[in-house]
Amino acid sequence: MSDIADRVKKIVVExxxxxxxxxxxxxxxxxxLGADSLDTVELVMAFEEEFGxxxxxxxxxxxxxxxxxxxxxxxxx
Amino acid sequence: xxxxxGKSALVTGASGGIGGxxxxxxxxxxxxxxxxxxxxxxxxxxxxxLGERAHVLPCNLSDFDAxxxxxxxxxxxMGAVDILVNNAGIxxxxxxxxxxxxxxxxxxDVNLTSTFKLCKGVLRGMMKSRWGRIVNISSVVGATGNxxxxxxxxxxxxxxxxxxSLAYEVASRGITVNCIAPGFITTPMTEKLTDDQKxxxxxxxxxxxxxxxxxxxxxxxxxxxxxAGYTTGTTLHVNGGMAMI
Numbered sequence: 001m002s003d004i005a006d007r008v009k010k011i012v013v014e015x016x017x018x019x020x021x022x023x024x025x026x027x028x029x030x031x032x033l034g035a036d037s038l039d040t041v042e043l044v045m046a047f048e049e050e051f052g053x054x055x056x057x058x059x060x061x062x063x064x065x066x067x068x069x070x071x072x073x074x075x076x077x
Numbered sequence: 078x079x080x081x082x083g084k085s086a087l088v089t090g091a092s093g094g095i096g097g098x099x100x101x102x103x104x105x106x107x108x109x110x111x112x113x114x115x116x117x118x119x120x121x122x123x124x125x126x127l128g129e130r131a132h133v134l135p136c137n138l139s140d141f142d143a144x145x146x147x148x149x150x151x152x153x154x155m156g157a158v159d160i161l162v163n164n165a166g167i168x169x170x171x172x173x174x175x176x177x178x179x180x181x182x183x184x185x186d187v188n189l190t191s192t193f194k195l196c197k198g199v200l201r202g203m204m205k206s207r208w209g210r211i212v213n214i215s216s217v218v219g220a221t222g223n224x225x226x227x228x229x230x231x232x233x234x235x236x237x238x239x240x241x242s243l244a245y246e247v248a249s250r251g252i253t254v255n256c257i258a259p260g261f262i263t264t265p266m267t268e269k270l271t272d273d274q275k276x277x278x279x280x281x282x283x284x285x286x287x288x289x290x291x292x293x294x295x296x297x298x299x300x301x302x303x304x305a306g307y308t309t310g311t312t313l314h315v316n317g318g319m320a321m322i
Contacts, residue, residue: 037244044205 004077005070011046015039021028025067039062041067051077079302082107085155086256086301087148089138089195090165092119094264095214098294103301108160111133111151116302122129138165138191139183148198157206158199160301163192164214166232168266170225181228188232189239196243209252210301213240214293217260217316233258244310253309255300260316262288284317 009023022048029035029043044060047053047069053076055063062068086103090096092114100123104110109130112120117135125130132154136147151158168187169180196211203209218226219233224260237256244254261267261278267287279285296313299305314322 036249038204038249045201045204 027066084159085109086160087111087114087151087158088162093118094290096164099297102294102298111142139185144194160210161199162212171264173227184228189235203252212300213256215256215258220230224301241310256312258314259293261317282317282319
């Protein structure tokens with residue numbers, strides 16, 4: 001697993017309080033990992049800080065799964 | 078009780094009667110205060126009076142770029158914004174039939190839209206720290222209406238609905254959002270009233286007097302305190318009994 005994926009996973013695990021093995025490629029933050037809508041906003045904020053990038057609101061809406069997040073951040077950073 | 082040591086508070090309209098008193102009482106309880114307003118001189122004078130832990134942050138709330146920049150400036154000056162008091166407000170009274178679009182829009186912009194923008198601007202930091210207090214200064218007029226103040230009443234009622242919606246969203250993050258609805262308080266804003274108007278108003282107030290800015294500040298201190306952590310989405314009416322709602 002790439003360095004970016006590791007860092008994303010760490011944020012997700014810490015923020016949502018889920019087991020690391022639940023955070024798989026297709027895991028949906030809301031449907032599978034128990035996030036509420038505000039959690040997804042906070043996750044995006046945490047990604048922005050960790051990776052020093054700006055994630056615009058329309059892009060943030062497309063980030064639904066762990067895979068979406070690593071893909072977006074890999075392309076953006 | 079109501080100790081605010083280590084907390085930073087941004088107060089808009091701090092050059093005005095109510096805002097100045099709010100800034101003073103938060104400061105007296107140990108908070109670092111950011112004094113915002115359009116008129117720099119009274120802000121500087123208040124900062125000088127308060128001494129340490131007071132920062133002057135001038136901002137014209139009708140200039141939306143300046144409004145967007147204010148939370149960042151406050152964080153640079155104070156390190157954080159733990160408490161936001163949206164107190165600034167303007168009136169441009171006119172009979173509804175005569176009210177111009179400009180009179181309507183300018184009051185909505187300064188009183189309501191700037192409040193929205195400032196709330197949004199400070200939320201990120203509050204969500205991260207899992208603690209925040211937003212106190213929006215509404216008005217009794219927002220609940221009762223007032224002839225000649227269609228724009229002002231709309232802006233103040235809008236503030237209440239907005240605050241309740243936000244309170245729902247952020248309650249789980251330790252952030253409370255409340256309003257204070259002052260009645261008639263002795264300030265430069267109400268000094269513009271004629272003697273006849275004042276006499277008419279006093280007749281409607283069971284307490285038989287106008288309120289004091291310090292009485293609004295005391296309510297703001299409560300809502301800004303750690304002790305008020307379970308109070309959110311409410312409107313505290315401080316009006317001498319003129320509207321018991």
